Amino acid sequence: MKHKTGMATAVAAVLLCLAASITSAQDSAATGWKKSLVFDITATQTAYSSSWTGGEAGALSWVSNLNGSAERQLRPAVNFMSRLKLSFGQTHTQKIVTDPTTGATEKIWEKPKKSTDLIDWENVARLTKGWVVDPYLAVRLESQFLDASVEAEQRHFTPLKLTESGGIARKIYERDKDQIISRLGFAVRETFIKGLVKHTDSADVYYTRDDTTLTDGGLESVTDISLAPHKNIQYTGKLTVYKALFFSETDKVKGTPQQDYWKAVDVNWENIVSASITKIITVNFYLQFLYDKQVELRGRLKETLGIGFVFKMI
Numbered sequence: 001m002k003h004k005t006g007m008a009t010a011v012a013a014v015l016l017c018l019a020a021s022i023t024s025a026q027d028s029a030a031t032g033w034k035k036s037l038v039f040d041i042t043a044t045q046t047a048y049s050s051s052w053t054g055g056e057a058g059a060l061s062w063v064s065n066l067n068g069s070a071e072r073q074l075r076p077a078v079n080f081m082s083r084l085k086l087s088f089g090q091t092h093t094q095k096i097v098t099d100p101t102t103g104a105t106e107k108i109w110e111k112p113k114k115s116t117d118l119i120d121w122e123n124v125a126r127l128t129k130g131w132v133v134d135p136y137l138a139v140r141l142e143s144q145f146l147d148a149s150v151e152a153e154q155r156h157f158t159p160l161k162l163t164e165s166g167g168i169a170r171k172i173y174e175r176d177k178d179q180i181i182s183r184l185g186f187a188v189r190e191t192f193i194k195g196l197v198k199h200t201d202s203a204d205v206y207y208t209r210d211d212t213t214l215t216d217g218g219l220e221s222v223t224d225i226s227l228a229p230h231k232n233i234q235y236t237g238k239l240t241v242y243k244a245l246f247f248s249e250t251d252k253v254k255g256t257p258q259q260d261y262w263k264a265v266d267v268n269w270e271n272i273v274s275a276s277i278t279k280i281i282t283v284n285f286y287l288q289f290l291y292d293k294q295v296e297l298r299g300r301l302k303e304t305l306g307i308g309f310v311f312k313m314i
Contacts, residue, residue, distance in 0.1 A: 035314045037068040040282060042308030048094070048107060057096060057107060063089030063116050063306065065284070068314075079126045079134075088145055089116035116304065117144040119157075124183075126169050133168040136183055138222075140165075150196055153207045158194035163187050165220050178227045187220035187242065216262060218244040232276040242266040264293035282310045 047058035066086040074080050090112040097106050122140040143160040167185015174180075195210040225237035247262040273285040283306075290300040 032072060034071045037314035038310060038312050039066045040284065040308045040310040042306035058094040060092040061115060063304065077127060077129050079128045082123045085118060085120040087116050087118040091115045114146060114148050117146060119143040119145065133170045136169045137166045150207065153196055155194045160192045162190045180225050182223040184221050188217040190215050215248040216244040217246050218242060234274045236272045238270045240268040261293040267291040280309050281307065283307050
């Protein structure tokens with residue numbers, strides 16, 4: 001019951017923050033919010049009839065992204081920044097099927113597979129008193145829309161990671177809209193997982209739920225970079241480094257090969273380069289490097305490049 005209570009508390013806190021953000025945004029003209037909300041969609045498609053005999057297969061890929069931010073100097077000594085990133089994409093491919101009797105081939109479309117999936121919402125409040133460093137408090141929610149790792153039991157919004165942190169921040173660089181802000185502090189992370197246990201009963205295979213909550217705490221360093229080297233080019237980067245000092249499941253992994261994996265440093269380095277060709281057409285390049293030893297012993301690299309339509313909603 002503890003993990004369910006914790007999950008409910010986390011969701012309630014997020015909904016309250018969202019409600020507060022919406023309320024504040026409605027009064028943006030009076031309160032001086034600096035807002036940005038950009039939506040883009042990229043798609044590529046190829047298709048072949050069954051008369052093609054060279055082994056060609058069609059494909060359809062699409063990715064949509066929504067990036068938003070809102071910043072306001074609430075008081076002369078308090079700055080608030082909220083950033084939201086949502087991404088989802090799928091890939092559809094044709095499969096060549098051969099009739100074992102006649103030898104005839106047919107191209108059929110397979111079920112779509114997820115290619116991109118991200119929910120990332122961060123809120124940071126800084127005490128801007130003009131000191132060498134600014135004390136800060138931050139809350140970050142990370143998840144995905146769909147966990148399709150088990151096709152028969154698709155789950156939504158899992159894993160869901162909630163990070164609460166506090167420490168010191170410093171604006172390293174600022175010029176016009178360009179800025180680099182670095183933070184260092186102590187963070188507590190709660191990860192809510194809608195787990196599955198596989199059961200085999202004779203020829204039947206079925207799954208049962210096994211929800212868990214993992215908690216750890218340690219030191220976190222976050223650096224946010226926003227640069228515009230040209231009026232039509234925008235670079236946004238985020239480097240997060242985390243070192244856990246305690247872990248709620250230490251006793252469970254003790255004596256196993258994984259007993260010290262939680263002590264390894266986690267790294268999440270995101271890079272986005274956007275180049276505007278016209279007002280609504282842009283080239284986007286996304287590169288992410290992830291390292292989390294508890295998930296995968298090796299580093300994970302993700303790269304996407306596409307030309308799509310952009311709609312600046314705010």
